[in-house]
Amino acid sequence: MTIRVADGRVPVRTVAPPLVVFAVFIAATVLLAWFFPPLDTWPAEWVIPVRGWVTEAFAWLGVVAKPVTRALAWLIAQPLALVETILFRGVPSWGLKPVPWVAVVAGAAILGHWIAGPRLALLCGLCTAYLAVFGLWQDSMQTLSIVLVTVPLAAATGLALGVWATRSERVEKVLNATFDLMQATPHMAYLAPIVVLFGFGQVPAMIATLIFALPPMARCTILGIRGVPSDIMEAGRMSGCTPRQLLWKVELPSAQKTLLLGLNQVVMQTLAMVVIASLVGASGLGQKLLFSLQQLQIGKAVEQGIAITLIAIVLDRMTQAAMYRVPRRWPIDTPWYARHIHLVAFVAITVAAVAAAQVLPQIAVLPRDMTLSFGQQINEAVRWISKNLFAYVKPVRDTITIWVLLPIRDFYLWLPWTTFIGFLALIGWYLGGLRLALVPVCLLGFMMIAGFWTPLMLTIYLVTGCTILAILIGVPIGIWASRHPRGAKVTMTVCDTLQTFPSFIYLIPVIMLFQTSDLSNVIAMLAYATVPAIRYTYLGMTLVPQATIEAATASGANARQRLWKVELPIAFPEILLGINQTIMMALAMVAITALIGSRDLGQEIYKALPSADTGRGLLAGMGIAFIGITADRLIGAWARHRKKQLGLA
Structure with a gap:
């Protein structure tokens, strides 16, 4: 059989698959x-x-490398402890409380407005408010803390590896083969070696998440830098840019959209892995959801699952919208506070919320009797389904x-x-x-x-x-x-x-x-x-x-x-x-x-x-x-x- 091609290229004569050979084999x-x-x-x-x-090899490595792993775990634990202090722990010994939920909800809405306008602001505000209104605030903030610390680390590491790969073909080949294996390996397989080296808890979960989430950023960095037009690169060289200046002032800005796409993938991979990392002791929504599933508490599992989904939607929409955001240009005589109106609004709301929380504790954390739940209705629906x-x-x-x-x-x-x-x-x-x-x-x-x-x-x-x-x-x-x-x-x-x-x-x-x-x-x-x-x-x-x-x-x-x-x-x-x-x-x-x-x-x-x-x-x-x-x-x-x-x- 011959396939004729309209563009004038030489037709390709196909050969029937050797079905007889397969059958005989x-x-x-x-x-x-x-x-x-x-x-x-x-x-x-x-x-x-x-x-x-x-x-046996990992057990030996866990003993030999214990000083290194402990030092690395301590180093990573510091920014995590800081974010957890801000979002949900506070400092009880000093009488300091975490940022009120009202301020976090308002901050999410303001950030959404800054990125893409009122529609995204409304989505971010409502999704974040769900976490407080349905009594899932502390668990959600525990999960979000790991995400907020892991994403910058994974993005920076992936960016560095991607830049290194564009400078060396041998490194790129090794990294591509490694990333193929890493991305084909399921999330849960990362946990076993991490447990041996770092034990159980928040920090091991974060390390496993970081390792799992960095390949998309590295791949997008390679793709973005490789895709910078040659005429732009030549213009940078003719302007006298050093290799470092060429990277930071030409290549990375030109690859911005691709890099933001990589950041989006890092965020989604991080959130997916954080939930699974509950199997090694990571507290938060993932741990609660896992417990609910194991106990067949479907109502609670649905509420917790919706919370995880809403966090994923907010982070996904924000990072996607950031790819297409066009920075606003201000006249030279515009005051500082007008240029940064969103930041000013967030600081003002946060200060007001902290002050109001001293009088109204509901502004800090909603008490249980003021939260909503549809878990009972879900459980009744499940029982009805099972029965009927x-x-x-x-x-x-x-x-x-x-x-x-x-x-x-x-x-x-x-x-x-x-x-x-x-x-x-x-x-x-x-x-x-x-x-x-x-x-x-x-x-x-x-x-x-x-x-x-x-x-x-x-x-x-x-x-x-x-x-x-x-x-x-x-x-x-x-x-x-x-x-x-x-x-x-x-x-x-x-x-x-x-x-x-x-x-x-x-x-x-x-x-x-x-x-x-x-x-x-x-x-x-x-x-x-x-x-x-x-x-x-x-x-x-x-x-x-x-x-x-x-x-x-x-x-x-x-x-x-x-x-x-x-x-x-x-x-x-x-x-x-x-x-x-x-x-x-x-x-x-x-x-x-x-x-x-x-x-x-x-x-x-x-x-x-x-x-x-x-x-x-x-x-x-x-x-x-x-x-x-x-x-x-x-x-x-x-x-x-x-x-x-x-x-x-």
């Missing part, structure tokens, strides 16, 4: 595994005790589990390791040659010989189920959105909102409706991971050239034929990238869904935390990362292969 490996059991299941006596080695709807939900849950999920699980567990790894290696060979074929062999093979094959396959089973459902749901929605501009706005707004939610939040409705089961895990992953399938399908469909669509219409194709024979084939590379991101986000949820029961790698991480079994947690996290890296490399190669076939690359 599968049959041969299954048959060999039948006669030679080690090719079916890796013998336990052949397992290399990497897990024990890693645990679960009889209808349970058959659906059981049917999908028994007839869809369990067969997939049993199939994956039945597959010989030689068949599974060899099949992926053959695909890699077909799409990218020997180097790509070695990716699944080395990464997944390492997990097998380390003794993690069964949880690895159970993880792949859950991700497969989630990905299939995400494709069935997300691709049609993306196609529909590309046909309806008004619907696209609503769909993209919903997608933005879903991506703002911290991952913990998706567990709440799942537990309410489906209780704990494999289907619950898949649905929680699905709610978080469907967004990329929608977005990339919509993007791919909108990128189809209008001239191509008109040519198909002129050839007599109806709407269905245009969709299946023209638009979807051209949009397929973008759809593949969306599926790739869906897999990555599903893998990120694996460790979270372990909290509601599973037997996959996420559960291995979760079980490793209380016993400080660093090897178990770290290797399980690496296993999830290896699945993501393998999927990313294979799907990326497939997308490039399709683009070449279509003459688009």
